[in-house]
Structures are given as C-alpha cells and as structure tokens.
Amino acid sequence: MFNAADRNAPFCLWPRRLYSAAMSIVLHGSFTSPFVRHCRVALAQSGLHWAFEPTSSADATAVTPAMRVPFLRADGRLFTDSSVILQYVRERQGRRFLADLEDAQLYHLANAALDSAVNLFLLSKNDRTPDNTPYLKRQRDRVVAAISALADAQRPDDGENDAALRIACFVDWARYRKLYEIEQPSLLSSLARLNQDDAFASTHPSRSDTAP
Ligand SMILES: N[C@@H](CCC(=O)N[C@@H](CS)C(=O)NCC(=O)O)C(=O)O
DSSP, rough: OEEEEEEEOOOOOOOOHHHHHHEEEEEEOSOOOOHHHHHHHHHHHOOOOOOOEEOOOOOOOOHHHHHOOOOEEEEEEEEOSHHHHHHHHHTTOOOOSOOHHHHHHHHHHHHHHHHHHHHHHHHHTTTTOTOOOOOHHHHHHHHHHHHHHHSSSSSOOOOOOOHHHHHEEEHHHHTTTTOOOOOOOHHHHHHHHHHHSHHHTHHHHHHHGGGG
16 A cells, blocks of 8 residues: 555555545555556546555455456545546546547547457456457457557547546557557557656556555
C-alpha cells in the first residue's frame, strides 16, 4: 500500500488499519493490469487523496460481483469497472469522462480489443488458443483489426485524454506481454509522448518493484 496523494509522492508503508481509516478513496488491483493502470494514471493526475491496495483478481472474487480488478472504494461506494472508476475520477476533477463521440469511439474500440486480448492471454494459460478454439480466432482477429484501425485514427495527444490513455495502456501491455507485433509509428510515437508524464511512465506493467 502506498500513499499516492500526488504523483510524485514517495511510497510509504502504513499499517493497514491506519491507512484504511485515513483514505476515503482506495483503488484495488494488480500492477500489471492495463485497466488498473489507466485508473492509477487518472487518479495520479486528479490531485485527489487516494491509495493503492495491491489486489489479485482471485482476491476480488469475494468483494465484487464482477470478480475482476480494478475496483474502487470511494465515499462509501464500490465501483467495479475501470470505465466507471474513470468517470468518477474525471467528475471529481470537474471534467467530463470522454468529452465527445470521437473520444468515445476510440476509447471503446481500444477497450473491446483489450478485453479480447486479456481473455486470450488468460485462456492461453489453460491451453485454449485461436488454433484450437474457433471463437478465439475471432477474438484474435478483433485485436489485430482494432490495432490497425487505432493506428490509422487521428488521436488526441493530451496526456489526460482517456481515449489516448486507454490506447496507450493497451499497446504498452500487449508489448510487455509480447502478444502482438505493434510497430505502427503513430501508436509508438503517441506512447513515447505519454511516457513523458511520470504518472504514466511510473505505472508500466514491469514496475511491480513499486510494490510495498
Ligand atoms: N471491463 C473490466 C475489465 C477488467 C479485467 O478484465 N480485469 C482482469 C485483469 S487485467 C481480471 O481481473 N480478470 C480476472 C477474470 O476475468 O476473472 C474493466 O474495465 O475494469
């Protein structure tokens, strides 16, 4: 657990009961999940007082009916999907989550691809692959088609734009897991720009060294 009141805050180890009482916003999730990463970035950008509690999807089972990470406890409420967590954070910032139709289209396309890619990744651990399960071929085709469409699309470069962030979280995770060849210059240059923001760079899936 660490205090993440601002993006540069050092990690500090508080006894759990003190920390739970002091924090009214606690994000639960893993260090590698791209959905969790997007929420961590938005919270770091928000200036809100919040904390991160490393939580596995297995641990989420007893807490959230979605049985996944991330989930967020905030103001006595439980939010069980990254999209609604982002909406909560942006509204607390006085901003709209996904300001227009173009942003919504890009965000949801990247999200559809990310959902498929994560499912493929998890199923591959049980030897379910596109080669032995026809529906998974369709899932893989969706990921590949979406990567191509996202590479061709005009994307906002604003580091707090949730369409740009969702695409970047997807691309960085897929590269980290070595799942897809993503070499399109438009996607890589956008990723490089977002990496200039410490909130994004410090949450790379390899950075579980930040775990307390
Ligand atoms: N739509 C969800 C997707 C979350 C998700 O797929 N999380 C993965 C980790 S990256 C998970 O917890 N999977 C466990 C499972 O599906 O049982 C969101 O945006 O929060």
